[in-house]
Amino acid sequence: MVPKYNPQEIETRWQQRWAADHIYKVWQDDSRPRFYALTMFPYTSGDLHIGHWYAMAPSDAYARFKRMQGYNVLHPMGFDAFGLPAENAAINRGIHPYDWTMKNIKNMRRQLRSMGAVYDWSREVVTCLPTYYRWTQWFFLKFYHAGLAYRAKAPVNWCPRCQTVLANEQVVGEGVCERCSTPVTKRELEQWFFRITKYAEELLDHSHLDWPERIKIMQRNWVGKSDGAEVSFRLEDEGTEQKEIRVFTTRPDTIFGVTFFLLAPEHPLVSRLTRPEHKAEVDKYIAWCRHQAEYERVALGREKTGVFLGSYVINPVNGERVPIWIADYVLPTYGTGAVMAVPAHDQRDLEFAKRFKLPVRTVIAPPGWTGEELREAYAGSGAMVNSGDFNGLPSEQGYEAICALSEAKGWGKRTVVYRLRDWLISRQRYWGAPIPITYCDKCGIVPVPEEDLPVLLPSDAEFKPTGESPLKYCQSFVNTTCPRCSGPARRETDTMDTFVCSSWYFLRYTSPKTRRASFDAAKVKYWLPVNLYTGGAEHAVMHLFYARFFTKALKDMGLVDFDEPFARLFNQGTIIYRGDKMSKSRGNVVAPDEYVVKLGADAVRGYLMFIGPWELGGEWSDRGIVGISRWLNRIWGLVTTDYTSRAVDPETEKELLHLTHKTIKEVTADLENFRFNTMLSSLMELSNYLSKIRESGIVSGSVWQEAIGYFLRLLAPTAPHLAEELWNRTGHPYSIHNESWPEYAEDLAEEKETTLIIQVNGKLRDKVLVPAAIGEAEARELALNRERVKAYIDGKNLIRVIYVPSRVVNIVVAS
RNA sequence: GCCGAGGUGGCGGAAUGGUAGACGCGGCGGACUUAAAAUCCGCUUCCUGCAAGGGAGUGUGGGUUCGAGUCCCUCCCUCGGCACCA
Numbered sequence: 094m095v096p097k098y099n100p101q102e103i104e105t106r107w108q109q110r111w112a113a114d115h116i117y118k119v120w121q122d123d124s125r126p127r128f129y130a131l132t133m134f135p136y137t138s139g140d141l142h143i144g145h146w147y148a149m150a151p152s153d154a155y156a157r158f159k160r161m162q163g164y165n166v167l168h169p170m171g172f173d174a175f176g177l178p179a180e181n182a183a184i185n186r187g188i189h190p191y192d193w194t195m196k197n198i199k200n201m202r203r204q205l206r207s208m209g210a211v212y213d214w215s216r217e218v219v220t221c222l223p224t225y226y227r228w229t230q231w232f233f234l235k236f237y238h239a240g241l242a243y244r245a246k247a248p249v250n251w252c253p254r255c256q257t258v259l260a261n262e263q264v265v266g267e268g269v270c271e272r273c274s275t276p277v278t279k280r281e282l283e284q285w286f287f288r289i290t291k292y293a294e295e296l297l298d299h300s301h302l303d304w305p306e307r308i309k310i311m312q313r314n315w316v317g318k319s320d321g322a323e324v325s326f327r328l329e330d331e332g333t334e335q336k337e338i339r340v341f342t343t344r345p346d347t348i349f350g351v352t353f354f355l356l357a358p359e360h361p362l363v364s365r366l367t368r369p370e371h372k373a374e375v376d377k378y379i380a381w382c383r384h385q386a387e388y389e390r391v392a393l394g395r396e397k398t399g400v401f402l403g404s405y406v407i408n409p410v411n412g413e414r415v416p417i418w419i420a421d422y423v424l425p426t427y428g429t430g431a432v433m434a435v436p437a438h439d440q441r442d443l444e445f446a447k448r449f450k451l452p453v454r455t456v457i458a459p460p461g462w463t464g465e466e467l468r469e470a471y472a473g474s475g476a477m478v479n480s481g482d483f484n485g486l487p488s489e490q491g492y493e494a495i496c497a498l499s500e501a502k503g504w505g506k507r508t509v510v511y512r513l514r515d516w517l518i519s520r521q522r523y524w525g526a527p528i529p530i531t532y533c534d535k536c537g538i539v540p541v542p543e544e545d546l547p548v549l550l551p552s553d554a555e556f557k558p559t560g561e562s563p564l565k566y567c568q569s570f571v572n573t574t575c576p577r578c579s580g581p582a583r584r585e586t587d588t589m590d591t592f593v594c595s596s597w598y599f600l601r602y603t604s605p606k607t608r609r610a611s612f613d614a615a616k617v618k619y620w621l622p623v624n625l626y627t628g629g630a631e632h633a634v635m636h637l638f639y640a641r642f643f644t645k646a647l648k649d650m651g652l653v654d655f656d657e658p659f660a661r662l663f664n665q666g667t668i669i670y671r672g673d674k675m676s677k678s679r680g681n682v683v684a685p686d687e688y689v690v691k692l693g694a695d696a697v698r699g700y701l702m703f704i705g706p707w708e709l710g711g712e713w714s715d716r717g718i719v720g721i722s723r724w725l726n727r728i729w730g731l732v733t734t735d736y737t738s739r740a741v742d743p744e745t746e747k748e749l750l751h752l753t754h755k756t757i758k759e760v761t762a763d764l765e766n767f768r769f770n771t772m773l774s775s776l777m778e779l780s781n782y783l784s785k786i787r788e789s790g791i792v793s794g795s796v797w798q799e800a801i802g803y804f805l806r807l808l809a810p811t812a813p814h815l816a817e818e819l820w821n822r823t824g825h826p827y828s829i830h831n832e833s834w835p836e837y838a839e840d841l842a843e844e845k846e847t848t849l850i851i852q853v854n855g856k857l858r859d860k861v862l863v864p865a866a867i868g869e870a871e872a873r874e875l876a877l878n879r880e881r882v883k884a885y886i887d888g889k890n891l892i893r894v895i896y897v898p899s900r901v902v903n904i905v906v907a908s
Numbered sequence: 909g910c911c912g913a914g915g916u917g918g919c920g921g922a923a924u925g926g927u928a929g930a931c932g933c934g935g936c937g938g939a940c941u942u943a944a945a946a947u948c949c950g951c952u953u954c955c956u957g958c959a960a961g962g963g964a965g966u967g968u969g970g971g972u973u974c975g976a977g978u979c980c981c982u983c984c985c986u987c988g989g990c991a992c993c994a
Contacts, residue, residue: 427993770932905975
């Protein structure tokens with residue numbers, strides 16, 4: 094009696110054996126081509142849910158496939174372990190963030206091990222350990238010395254709930270916090286920034302990246318490059334030390350159409366340019382703006398607001414006096430915070446002009462324009478009008494001509510403006526890598542010397558959120574000596590955004606234990622760039638963007654010799670459950686554990702791959718997984734029950750050989766393209782055919798054994814435990830995971846017979862099984878003489894016959 | 909508003925411009941069983957017909973083609989992202 098399929102027993106047994114034998118240990122083995130297959134490491138939230146498995150199980154199958162294909166595969170795993178939830182848990186439950194995080198890691202590691210992945214656990218990376226964050230701090234110093242890290246006072250995004258500042262990238266949707274969805278407010282604070290804008294142009298270049306188009310578009314939009322010109326408008330009243338105001342415009346060709354001038358309410362010149370008789374109104378407006386939330390202010394479709402300051406600028410092209418207003422739709426952070434308003438050719442300016450009865454002057458003629466007032470702003474191109482010497486010039490040429498004139502006269506120049514802002518990395522929280530900076534009354538800002546790293550987090554800090562870093566109240570941490578003059582000094586108490594930690598973890602995996610450096614340069618040279626990076630698309634302008642910036646900066650510092658970290662990127666879709674994305678806060682998480690116990694990790698892996706195309710995600714279904722579980726059970730029975738050959742039918746043997754090779758071909762192509770769902774249907778078709786053969790027993794024992802051997806190797810990436818067990822039970826040497834991927838023979842994979850479709854006027858009328866190599870004449874002859882076809886063509890005029898080789902004969906007739 | 913992705917049986921989903929619905933779930937019928945579960949076999953897009961067959965059918969409406977789920981245009985819906993960026 095053959096024992097029943099017992100996934101739990103099989104899976105734990107093989108996992109122990111694999112671990113004991115270190116079969117997934119990765120060496121830097123130059124004789125094989127390397128393949129770095131990376132999956133985004135999880136945040137240490139406590140439990141992995143099915144959504145995590147959806148990211149990890151298919152990528153593990155892919156890594157296994159690459160291994161079997163003969164690559165030296167690095168497929169590591171680690172934990173993104175700093176961050177707010179740990180601190181919040183500490184506040185709520187009185188557990189230290191370190192203990193909370195480590196407890197979670199322990200549990201998540203157990204869950205990950207139960208998945209049976211090829212992770213080499215000796216390479217695990219945990220970002221909250223001093224052995225790791227020491228190097229995060231080291232990178233900060235490198236950036237500081239390279240002029241890429243600076244401290245500045247700026248209006249920053251503040252999350253009142255998280256009690257910390259946020260990077261622009263972490264403000265999402267209608268101006269809410271990426272983490273807790275609380276509306277974000279603005280605060281004027283002295284903070285640390287990374288100069289990511291220095292790389293704006295380089296970050297736009299995705300030309301050597303095999304990345305999804307939508308991610309590239311999102312990043313491009315985020316950088317927001319605009320070509321245009323910077324133009325100076327002289328102040329009419331030159332009594333102030335400031336003689337002019339610069340604006341940025343993408344349409345210098347419309348400069349004759351300027352009828353008013355706008356400043357952001359926060360613009361530094363506002364108070365100086367406000368005439369006494371307007372002061373009360375201006376102050377009132379500015380106060381009103383200040384209590385508007387950022388997202389209200391930029392909400393589209395709002396009625397335009399603003400006030401006149403009472404002073405004027407002079408238009409450099411025609412010497413006109415232009416009134417200066419302030420309006421909240423002018424953003425202080427973009428361009429110069431000032432706008433030359435051209436209501437005829439900008440919809441926003443037109444709305445403003447209408448509201449405040451300001452003049453509108455058309456200076457670019459729309460097609461067919463006869464001088465009437467425009468209903469809507471015309472933003473297209475056309476001949477210049479009302480533009481002095483430039484009248485009649487096409488606007489594209491006008492653009493060039495105005496730029497040339499401004500440059501010649503010195504009141505303007507061509508320029509490029511980016512929407513991208515520098516990356517704010519300070520966080521007023523405890524659980525992050527301390528920024529390695531000291532403040533000395535004598536020496537000012539002094540970086541901590543490299544040899545003094547790490548700046549350790551004190552274990553005795555209080556975590557109560559006060560809007561300032563808990564480290565600020567920890568005297569033993571704050572008080573230090575100046576590295577330069579040895580006098581008393583204070584430590585920086587802000588910690589770094591966790592995205593700094595995750596901007597270089599993929600380098601650390603290559604040499605996780607090295608104590609001499611952040612990474613071993615030779616190993617990074619061997620493994621990087623990452624061949625394939627998989628994870629969710631939600632990181633498009635955060636993690637993925639920062640990691641690219643980091644890599645480019647490291648390249649410029651000479652620390653690495655490549656400027657893009659991830660050659661190929663693939664985003665899996667989202668697993669939904671009860672109509673919603675799985676998340677703790679929605680309370681709809683499905684834990685893999687109970688399914689692993691009941692049906693086995695192989696079934697969970699298989700179901701997640703079978704659910705649909707990986708990039709589209711899908712709905713988790715308790716019913717769906719039993720289909721895969723039953724299939725694995727059938728495979729168990731198919732292979733463990735002795736096969737008895739009762740007769741040998743050469744035709745069936747040939748057919749089995751053909752189907753086997755066809756399956757190898759399909760499974761290989763599907764894996765390469767992440768089409769796990771169709772890969773599994775191919776395997777099911779083969780196993781269904783094998784079941785039929787086992788019933789009839791009409792192939793020889795050796796042919797049967799060979800087919801089973803192929804089948805198991807094709808199954809190994811998806812169901813590593815079951816494949817190993819059956820490989821072992823069929824007398825093969827350990828381990829199937831060190832076997833080569835099967836190769837197919839093209840002539841065997843090819844179809845020998847095909848169903849010829851016979852259509853009359855494009856409608857299916859008959860089918861007939863023919864040799865695949867059938868010739869055209871023969872096919873036509875056959876089709877025209879079929880009884881079923883004759884009924885449709887007799888007595889009609891044969892117009893033409895279309896023949897698609899070995900597929901279709903379409904007979905076109907007319908009555 | 910703009911940019912992506914998508915819309916196919918009761919459900920998840922397959923289909924190089926050439927048999928629409930592979931594979932699986934569910935359902936129905938049968939075998940095994942005292943019975944049930946499990947397992948195995950068969951059927952399962954809809955309408956019509958005793959049947960052979962016929963007709964319709966891939967969100968909507970048009971177009972290209974011998975032939976369209978697939979290509980082009982219009983519109984509708986769902987999901988994701990961006991959004992007063994001068």
